[in-house]
Amino acid sequence: MFTPLHPESPSLETGDKGKIKIKPSRRPRHLVRVPLQKTFVTGRGVTGFTIVYKNKNSAARLGKIITAHGEIDTPCFMPVGTQGTVKALSPEELKDCGAQIILSNAYHLFLRPGMEVIKKAGGLHNFISWPGPILTDSGGYQVFSLALLRKVSDEGVQFQSHIDGMKHFLLPEDVIRIQKELDSDIIMPLDECVHYPCSKDYATVAMKRTLDWAKRSKVVTSHQSPVTSQNRQLLFGIVQGATYEDLRKECAERLVEIGVDGYAIGGVSVGEPKNLRYNIVNFSLGFLPQDKPRYLMGLGMPQDIIEAVELGVDMFDCVIPTRYGRNGTAFTSEGKLTIRNAPYTEDFNPLDAKCSCYTCQSFSRAYLRHLFNTDEILGLRLVSLHNVHFYLELMRKIREAIRQDKFIEFKKRFLSNYSNADFRKSNAD
């Protein structure tokens, strides 16, 4: 879709990094002026992952994922745009917040608007006007949590759409084909995600099925055409196995044998206690190769992200910043803040005095509270924007701390400020 410029191209002279360019012939003619098109650093090299720096005092590391639509600095947070839009925010705002990649969902897009529309639009990037990298989740989790009357077999999943009740049957191969048509940069195979608690017998079945589907997915992607080192989609694998260490170990080891471009830890944050989750993540990471990105799916709160980075996780996604934003809960350097609360009625400070986002630079807590009290859409827009900015800024600070070998100090300082008792008392969840 987007062709990397040759390094000698004049437009590269403005900086030391390549820019992406939209191939006019593939883009609907009217959309010639896309403000974002020049803002993503192209993957000029081979798509894949490079470790840039390893922190001396922890397993945290700096990395770079190179995709056909741009590069991503890790550890990274991917704002979630399930239906092809990060809720309430524009692509321009995401870029301004520093987003380098967003996540979307193959299951949702397959149902609406459907693959024909996106194919005719020239792929998902064109359709949603986000020219940067996109990771698409397969929708395995959504099939299991949203779809009606689902029937899972080793062959694939049969389900009824949660929107119109229409019946669908998808093989893992279909799910890869869908993501190929979406033209996502990082694709996830279909997996079976179980809830907590789950019997060991069923967790074993789901884990083995997940592995088998990963293998079948890899076969399909290996036949992708045209495949060049420049535009290859990255296929990740997903470690399942519920809360059973032996299952997690088996799944991780066999995924490594299959060999994928990155390793996701799935089936966490599905109802299990936090310490159990921590142990499972830590345990699973031990069986994953150092030279591939590790992606902890669906997490989480700022403190969860920091803890997982310390264990060596590189990628995160979560609906929390936008979902909390729509409900009027803001993340700040001192903790969470519920904007509807009475103490903010005449509080003319910004959400976070340390924040440089548009919301904090322009509006007071009192005004934001007024917007929420009067059900004005601008309120949820502004708090969502702030929250996404907060998460992306957190990742920038994390990367900076790793680079300076000060991650542990950063973690201590962040958590100490973030847990500020007074602030949290009045803003309890």
Add this chain to the structure above:
Amino acid sequence: MFTPLHPESPSLETGDKGKIKIKPSRRPRHLVRVPLQKTFVTGRGVTGFTIVYKNKNSAARLGKIITAHGEIDTPCFMPVGTQGTVKALSPEELKDCGAQIILSNAYHLFLRPGMEVIKKAGGLHNFISWPGPILTDSGGYQVFSLALLRKVSDEGVQFQSHIDGMKHFLLPEDVIRIQKELDSDIIMPLDECVHYPCSKDYATVAMKRTLDWAKRSKVVTSHQSPVTSQNRQLLFGIVQGATYEDLRKECAERLVEIGVDGYAIGGVSVGEPKNLRYNIVNFSLGFLPQDKPRYLMGLGMPQDIIEAVELGVDMFDCVIPTRYGRNGTAFTSEGKLTIRNAPYTEDFNPLDAKCSCYTCQSFSRAYLRHLFNTDEILGLRLVSLHNVHFYLELMRKIREAIRQDKFIEFKKRFLSNYSNADFRKSNAD
């Protein structure tokens, strides 16, 4: 609130127009970086109205309203921000669309967040982060349409809040004081707006009351302190009289005797047939002074605005662009377009190929339709933004046509394109 810069100030050298500057002492300290603060041309001269050019072939004219917070080119359209926000849009976006003034509502702001909050914020401009001109409607219309158990007497209005049922009694003097505290640039007196049809007896009572209240409002504003020619709020009067020509004439003539800074025609678009409305507007204008701005309240559709400009109206406000935007109806140079309609499923054109707004430059009809079908907030944001841009662009084109003595040609061309039968057939209201 905002102090006009001295003409010799260095920051004026970038252009031929003065800029406004926010007086730091009155602004909450954190809000030092307001991206909009330098974008409004200050009213360096005496607040008021100047006719810039009179069209040769119609009553249409170009004018300039000078307020303490900036200048407004007329004919102008004021996006409506009833509760202190133009629904779904940010101040930054309004500025980008070319808005020079917005309208807000004293009744709504008095109830929520209440005057204490806005006073402590340093006025409405600071509270909502819109440093440009603001006209506040008194809320007379809202008292009569929204409030519960209202009781109108010559003294004032008693009503129960439509939000919490709390009882309030407001004199016309209170309504002016509220708008003084809001620090609005143009203030409207309390009036009694009647619906169509209305008996002549009641229309007479309401008209006389409106006149009496205007007189009392002028007395209060005349005692404003400090009053200088630079920061004086402009007080408008409202012509009522339902559909009775003699009542309209009497109201207009007596308002002129009272003497106000601008003349609004109220009580239109309250259920009367379109031709009756046209006649009443045209008739009322005949009794208003040429050298003051004329404001047609609450109208309307693009074609209504063009017709009224031809009659000599200078100012408009209407919720239509944002309300229709939230419902997925877009205004285009070819007419209205209902984005949810099936023909747009695979339509990768912008809403309007002739439009330069962010929505049209970045997104296709197919994507916007997808956003509405999936109830995504970005959809109503983008169509609201486009519609406000469309209205403001229409006003720019109207002003340009007046300047070139080509208003009649412009009107014919616009209406001929706008009425395009094929387009409208599939997008009927």
